Amino acid sequence: MNAEHARPVGRGAKVRAAVHAATLAELAEKGYATLTVDGVAQRAGVHKTTVYRRWKDRESLVVDALAGHVAADIPIPDTGTFETDLRALARALVRMMTAASARALLAAVFSDAARLSEVAEVRRQIFDDRLRRAEPVVTRAVSRGELPAGTDAAEVIRSLAAPVYLRLLMTVEPVDEAVADQAVRVTLAAARAGAFSPTGLSAPGPLVVHG
Amino acid sequence: MNAEHARPVGRGAKVRAAVHAATLAELAEKGYATLTVDGVAQRAGVHKTTVYRRWKDRESLVVDALAGHVAADIPIPDTGTFETDLRALARALVRMMTAASARALLAAVFSDAARLSEVAEVRRQIFDDRLRRAEPVVTRAVSRGELPAGTDAAEVIRSLAAPVYLRLLMTVEPVDEAVADQAVRVTLAAARAGAFSPTGLSAPGPLVVHG
Numbered sequence: 001m002n003a004e005h006a007r008p009v010g011r012g013a014k015v016r017a018a019v020h021a022a023t024l025a026e027l028a029e030k031g032y033a034t035l036t037v038d039g040v041a042q043r044a045g046v047h048k049t050t051v052y053r054r055w056k057d058r059e060s061l062v063v064d065a066l067a068g069h070v071a072a073d074i075p076i077p078d079t080g081t082f083e084t085d086l087r088a089l090a091r092a093l094v095r096m097m098t099a100a101s102a103r104a105l106l107a108a109v110f111s112d113a114a115r116l117s118e119v120a121e122v123r124r125q126i127f128d129d130r131l132r133r134a135e136p137v138v139t140r141a142v143s144r145g146e147l148p149a150g151t152d153a154a155e156v157i158r159s160l161a162a163p164v165y166l167r168l169l170m171t172v173e174p175v176d177e178a179v180a181d182q183a184v185r186v187t188l189a190a191a192r193a194g195a196f197s198p199t200g201l202s203a204p205g206p207l208v209v210h211g
Numbered sequence: 212m213n214a215e216h217a218r219p220v221g222r223g224a225k226v227r228a229a230v231h232a233a234t235l236a237e238l239a240e241k242g243y244a245t246l247t248v249d250g251v252a253q254r255a256g257v258h259k260t261t262v263y264r265r266w267k268d269r270e271s272l273v274v275d276a277l278a279g280h281v282a283a284d285i286p287i288p289d290t291g292t293f294e295t296d297l298r299a300l301a302r303a304l305v306r307m308m309t310a311a312s313a314r315a316l317l318a319a320v321f322s323d324a325a326r327l328s329e330v331a332e333v334r335r336q337i338f339d340d341r342l343r344r345a346e347p348v349v350t351r352a353v354s355r356g357e358l359p360a361g362t363d364a365a366e367v368i369r370s371l372a373a374p375v376y377l378r379l380l381m382t383v384e385p386v387d388e389a390v391a392d393q394a395v396r397v398t399l400a401a402a403r404a405g406a407f408s409p410t411g412l413s414a415p416g417p418l419v420v421h422g
Contacts, residue, residue: 031244031323031326032242032323033242033243033244033245033323034244107325110321110322110325110380111321111322111323111325112242112244112323114322115241115242120383123381124383126381127377127381127382131382155393158374158377159374159397162373162376163369163370163373165373165376165377165381166338166369166372166373166376166377169321169376169380169381170334170335170376171335171338171339171342171369172334172335186370186397186398186406187397187401188406189400189401189404189405189406190398190401190404190406193400193401193404194400195396195399195400196397
């Protein structure tokens with residue numbers, strides 16, 4: 001970024017994207033401990049000096065590559081009903097998190113690099129930024145009268161996403177549209193019953209369906 | 212384990228436990244890449260040769276230490292009602308997963324060591340074994356008529372655990388009894404509404420609490 005090396009923006013952005021992608025791929029494949037600037041440069045098809053000109057060391061390279069990826073976000077639906085919004089959101093989350101780039105991102109975040117505090121922070125942000133952006137899906141449903149007043153929007157979105165992340169991170173099961181739709185059923189039923197609002201369900205709720 | 216080095220069981224078990232604990236601690240603190248048999252032996256207060264006598268290399272040491280820890284499990288409650296069983300289970304899960312040893316285990320599982328296929332398998336087992344053992348909580352509730360017939364026990368337990376793991380792994384928020392109780396409210400409401408049974412909730416359910 002110093003003046004004597006200034007280049008047209010187009011090329012700079014391309015190099016940056018290529019180096020980011022190469023960093024994530026190296027992290028996912030080999031882990032953090034053996035990641036080198038040389039290896040990243042080679043994979044990205046750029047000179048090592050090009051990398052060092054933009055990032056002072058491998059730590060800043062890793063943090064920047066992960067943070068850059070966090071910006072890539074899912075569209076927030078506004079379809080007119082809570083159920084269809086929730087379904088669109090869950091399916092978009094599943095599509096995004098099962099893409100190769102997201103798998104690389106998760107593998108990178110859960111490598112030895114997680115010991116860098118900046119990487120732990122990026123991991124938190126991956127989730128939190130998405131969470132905050134999706135909250136209008138819930139607040140709109142409350143104002144339409146579809147959900148109890150006081151429904152905790154952040155908790156609803158967490159409930160929707162939690163089974164997806166559980167499968168991605170712990171149980172390593174396939175994550176597909178059926179997983180998204182099951183998360184919708186659970187979150188929808190719980191939200192309607194008031195399980196996300198402070199006044200709801202203090203006493204056991206009625207049993208709606210019974211074998 | 213060869214005959215000329217045979218020792219009383221008591222001492223063997225102690226050494227094994229000390230080496231396991233040291234391995235998890237080293238993994239959690241330093242990651243997998245820089246873990247050495249020397250470092251583990253030193254931390255455990257045993258000779259390097261004692262370690263090599265029992266484990267042929269650091270890979271088998273790590274896999275064995277993680278697998279040994281998976282065996283440590285939570286008690287499965289049988290309190291007479293689904294709600295109180297679910298609450299006891301969620302609180303026990305939170306207590307166990309926030310203990311120092313479990314944090315070390317999770318940190319180890321999500322290090323560069325995750326690239327070993329045996330470690331990925333251990334991660335899956337940590338969750339799956341617990342899952343299967345807790346299923347009677349659900350099947351008993353179904354037979355008592357508290358939940359719809361056909362309720363998917365594995366899905367119910369996943370739903371209960373998912374928000375706990377989401378916080379431990381992604382959002383890095385505090386995990387406490389309030390998190391456990393909120394997971395119970397959501398899972399309970401969804402299960403009662405039939406969201407975990409194939410016939411339940413095909414049409415939107417009634418709105419129980421309304422602002």
